[in-house]
Amino acid sequence: MTQHPERNEDPIKSALSGDDGIDFTIIELFFFAYRDFTSDPDQILGEYAFGRAHHRVLHFVNRRPGLTVAELLDVLKITKQSLARVLKQLIDTGHIVQVQGPRDRRQRELYPTAKGRGLALALAAPQSRRIAAALAEAAPGDRAAIERFLLGMVNPEQRTQIDDQTATGDDRRREAG
Amino acid sequence: MTQHPERNEDPIKSALSGDDGIDFTIIELFFFAYRDFTSDPDQILGEYAFGRAHHRVLHFVNRRPGLTVAELLDVLKITKQSLARVLKQLIDTGHIVQVQGPRDRRQRELYPTAKGRGLALALAAPQSRRIAAALAEAAPGDRAAIERFLLGMVNPEQRTQIDDQTATGDDRRREAG
């Protein structure tokens, strides 16, 4: 036998592969796909001295106009101190405005301005183009499969939240309010 | 008409939706899916005082044992100074070893140790489970569609690099030496 018990410090020369019971193919594809997906808007953000954090805030404020600070924190899963920095910059540059909550005057409802709406669209455009290109090579019906898969990757507790946003595009917040 | 020309500072109350010609559904699903996907290993990494940067290095060293520092930098697209910090920690903790390149003695080939292999597997396991669960809800044939889509999202220049890794699992580096 060429094999002998390896010491802990010995280099392992064999590659980790799908044979190890782990789905490395999709793990790796997911990594590379997401990295290039986020690289598109990074170019544009650089011109504004903004980063990905600004992008995420701007995205969700445009997707759910009028959400409160607490709701935004819940979606982004960051602390209010982290949010404060980027949100302040977006407000100072006139991309987002705050409106005192009508029912609860402690709340601050967040809305995009025309400027903020424009930037959100500009940032999303190349991502949408990339998705369209990837889907163009796909078979009809692939889209449904991809949406199912991506939703299946999300923690179940969070899925309803997403369903609300992606199922249709209109503003249905608090209609029963 | 209720509508009047909006000033730049005015809040926009309508939500950005797919009607704007942008594929917000998949943009958002991709964001949430990736966030939860990366949250799995974060738990484990915390116990080692490691971060995602360590995970990425460990992953690729296990997937391509013997790659050089330059090759790893090319895959990760970070600077050598950024890599140096986390790589040093992984070496100091016995997860990765360096071997002087046999052909070019300036090069450092990177290999996982048994410890590093074990951690890489532990980190990948929950991600693989998440993927399996998402695929379990899918139709047969969905997997192929998903792989096509994810590969289609990657910059074309980088696809060959990925194909090499994911097509099969065995170590085929430099067989033509």
Add this chain to the structure above:
DNA sequence: AAATTTATGTCAGCCTTGTTGACATAAATT
């Protein structure tokens, strides 16, 4: 009415992980 809780803001400091620039060394190449 008073006390408490809630939503938000803000100050201060810390950590990780990215960046650039400069310089050192050994090995390969010209």
Add this chain to the structure above:
DNA sequence: AATTTATGTCAACAAGGCTGACATAAATTT
């Protein structure tokens, strides 16, 4: 012998996370 290449390292900086502490106004509870 001179130059280029692969790697390492020092120093400084920035973005964007984090925790802890404290302030304020408004809502809620007692």
